Amino acid sequence: MTFPDLTPDLKERMPELRGRLSANVSMADITWFRAGGPAQVLFTPADEADLAYFLKNKPEDLTTFVIGLGSNLLVRDGGVPGVVIRLGRGFGEIKVEPGNRIRVGTVVPDVKVARAAADAGIAGLAFYRGIPGSIGGALRMNAGAHGSETKDVLREARAVDPEGNIHVLSLADMGFTYRHSAIPSDWIFTEALFEGTPGDPAEILRAMDEVAEYREKNQPIKERTGGSTFKNPPGHSAWKLIDAAGCRGFRVGGAAVSEKHCNFLINDRNATGEDIERLGETVRARVKADAGVTLEWEIIRLGLPKAGRPVGEALAAAE
Numbered sequence: 001m002t003f004p005d006l007t008p009d010l011k012e013r014m015p016e017l018r019g020r021l022s023a024n025v026s027m028a029d030i031t032w033f034r035a036g037g038p039a040q041v042l043f044t045p046a047d048e049a050d051l052a053y054f055l056k057n058k059p060e061d062l063t064t065f066v067i068g069l070g071s072n073l074l075v076r077d078g079g080v081p082g083v084v085i086r087l088g089r090g091f092g093e094i095k096v097e098p099g100n101r102i103r104v105g106t107v108v109p110d111v112k113v114a115r116a117a118a119d120a121g122i123a124g125l126a127f128y129r130g131i132p133g134s135i136g137g138a139l140r141m142n143a144g145a146h147g148s149e150t151k152d153v154l155r156e157a158r159a160v161d162p163e164g165n166i167h168v169l170s171l172a173d174m175g176f177t178y179r180h181s182a183i184p185s186d187w188i189f190t191e192a193l194f195e196g197t198p199g200d201p202a203e204i205l206r207a208m209d210e211v212a213e214y215r216e217k218n219q220p221i222k223e224r225t226g227g228s229t230f231k232n233p234p235g236h237s238a239w240k241l242i243d244a245a246g247c248r249g250f251r252v253g254g255a256a257v258s259e260k261h262c263n264f265l266i267n268d269r270n271a272t273g274e275d276i277e278r279l280g281e282t283v284r285a286r287v288k289a290d291a292g293v294t295l296e297w298e299i300i301r302l303g304l305p306k307a308g309r310p311v312g313e314a315l316a317a318a319e
Helices: 007-013 048-057 110-119 126-130 135-141 201-218 238-244 273-291 312-317
Strands: 020-026 038-044 064-067 073-075 080-086 094-097 101-105 154-160 166-170 188-195 225-228 255-257 264-267 300-302
Touching: 007 020, 048 154, 048 188, 073 273, 094 110, 101 110, 110 126, 110 135, 110 201, 126 201, 135 188, 238 273, 255 273, 264 273, 273 312
Parallel strands: 038 080, 064 080, 073 300
Antiparallel strands: 020 038, 094 101, 101 188, 154 166, 154 188, 225 264, 255 264
């Protein structure tokens, strides 16, 4: 499937745009699941000012979505209409500041932030070693692991709203709760300022090694996966509910529930986006029937199905 090419009109409308506009770009090539249809337009802004310029001047009826590294994202097979914004090098700076602080662009991988903090002797950010994806996603979802969360170390963030206005946000402004930020979903995070405590680099690196060893032992990190699929319901572990419902290793088409950690879905046989979403919805239905608990997706699902195909909960019953 291909969409009409919007790039000539956008370039004419925004002559000062410095970023790259590309039509009908395969999302399967830039997401960790390696599945799904194309983006109608992929826009890679040069920097924050370029992003703001685009948002100020784009057509009002043009839909936009933002992605980071594509780690926590499932794209449907019909593709994504409108513009997918993918932050690039202009959002990749890491700068150590006085007071055990580190300022990073939101495209920086979480693991790279953990390493930079360790090298600078800043403790408190080692947990990012165990989180796939980028800092933008960590801000959006209050990402956490091993007893720590983004809210514990964030001091400030920057974001651009849909009208192209730039905002500086305090920790209180973020409204963090479990795997959630109160910032509107259409605001785009561009930068984060973290603060840790003084630490010994060698000890921090040892802690990071422990996190890495745990991940390699307990999670399918070498598979095509989107990371943790469902949020932990209050008082429950999602993986335990999935396991108890008999879903470990369960398969739909080219997608399967990981044998190693059953809150991970994997694409191991050229799965389509529908295979993966149907697998997830079937798991949700089985857990609901078995335990009476409704699992909530942690992975973001984006785009349209192929013509005539169902989405969401309807997939659990679709043949």
